[in-house]
Amino acid sequence: MRISRTKNISYPTVILNPYIIKNNIKIIRELTKKDLILVLKSNAYGLQFEIIFEIIKDLVNKIALNNLREFFEYKLYQKKLNNNFKVLLLFPEFDEYLISQAFNYKSIINFSVFSYEYFLFLKEILLKEKVVLDVELEIDTGMNRTGIKFNEINKINEILNFQFFNIKGVYTHLRSDDIYDIYFQLANFKYFLDNFKIKDIDIHILNSAGVLRFIQYFYNINNFNTLDKINLRDFFNIIGLSNFIRIGILFYGIAPNYELLKLKNDLGIQNAIKIKLPFIGVKEVFKNENVGYLNKDVNGVMQDNGLVALVYTGYSVLPFSKKLLFHVYDDVQDYITYSIGPMSMDITEILIKNKNLKEIYLIDNTLTLEEQAFNNSIPVYSYLTSLNSFNKIDFILES
Structure with a gap:
């Protein structure tokens, strides 16, 4: 590793x-x-x-x-x-x-x-x-x-x-x-x-x-x-x-x-919200290795050799979430990926294709808040209002 x-x-x-x-x-x-x-x-x-x-x-x-x-x-x-x-x-x-x-x-x-x-x-x-x-x-x-x-x-x-x-x-x-x-x-x-x-x-x-x-x-x-x-x-x-x-x-x-x-x-009503997440590292993980905490309800075992990015978010930020999707941009492409293993309090591991990461979004124009809430079987209102639980978050206006 x-x-x-x-x-x-x-x-x-x-x-x-x-x-x-x-x-x-x-x-x-x-x-x-x-x-x-x-x-x-x-x-x-x-x-x-x-x-x-x-x-x-x-x-x-x-x-x-x-x-x-x-x-x-x-x-x-x-x-x-x-x-x-x-x-x-x-x-x-x-x-x-x-x-x-x-x-x-x-x-x-x-x-x-x-x-x-x-x-x-x-x-x-x-x-x-x-x-x-x-x-x-x-x-x-x-x-x-x-x-x-x-x-x-x-x-x-x-x-x-x-x-x-x-x-x-x-x-x-x-x-x-x-x-x-x-x-x-x-x-x-x-x-x-x-x-x-x-x-x-x-x-x-x-x-x-x-x-x-x-x-x-x-x-x-x-x-x-x-x-x-x-x-x-x-x-x-x-x-x-x-x-x-x-x-x-x-x-x-x-x-x-x-x-x-x-x-x-x-109707032409557009999403006005993006949530951008920092990443703190990339790891190479091998087939059959486990990612994150061992949990009988959430599979964290790698199916093949691959790359895992460490994203700075967890259940202290999004307490309702169990399985998240992510929109990843690297120096070659952009794609939707998902978390692997159980979320921890502050860090979530996600599967990536290229270690040269540029940006990672939890919510943007491609990956919607409605979709994230649906995947986690929780109301959209609850998912959005969970932003109140962010211990530290920056809000900026897009020009």
Whole structure:
């Protein structure tokens, strides 16, 4: 076994293309004919809120965060925002102190009323403080997670008529990208809207997966010839009642799952993210030798004599991953290869063809994040948000 050393040891690097992000937003807006709420929760899904916000801040008038802690952490109240800019808090805390602090910035915050319990909590505070808050009501149309059930008429009435609420919006959350399931939830949302003649407020239904399915059928009605039990007119009429869409990862050019990847690409929505990895050495390993830790569940035995590159990444960086693909560039060619043996905490071994390595990518325009997530049997959102766990990572903007 012989080892040759390489140079330029550094950290994993996420490369973001702001021009592609901006163009994706433009494409999505043009195809849906709706305004956008960009979901930047969880540190913009691991892509660094401060970087992403600077790219998008002049393109939209509304973003969504998880809670007040994120709002204060990102210091949005110190940023120069246009007069119409709003921050929707999807899951604001049961924390009276934080809420009282937010009173100072209530002109830019929309509180989500995401449960009846949270309504009662806010109600007690606002009756005492005599403060009016802008709120948006989440309607549960079948996810059975957060939101008021679409048919709980009395509870909804109580919330909509509460004297210290200024109702700014209503919305629901789709649980699936299945077209039949979307139609089921749309029908439930329509039931809610029919019972409450709400006017002049924001209505948002579609998320990233819903947007892709909507565009797929809206621009190719022939697709509906293959569907049963869906009323095409109702489907589009209900979506037409909304004036916003709420998207998280789609404007980065990432589809919510591998099955939607081709559809996303066909619409011209491009990947704006690359993850470049440093390599710290190349080893020559012989047939039947084992690479890495011995593990009964992961085969690390070489089938032939070959070269193995040591890549500076591991489960401390990507805790969900078991088997990774890599896009390798050397001085002759580029190709897709894979890891061999089990991942360690900081180093992963990969099979290569030539020791004169130039660049190694975990994610780029050829090897997608959707594909990596699919190969590891984990949700795309989980894979992307795992970037938050990087112990050391550099973020740069691609020119």
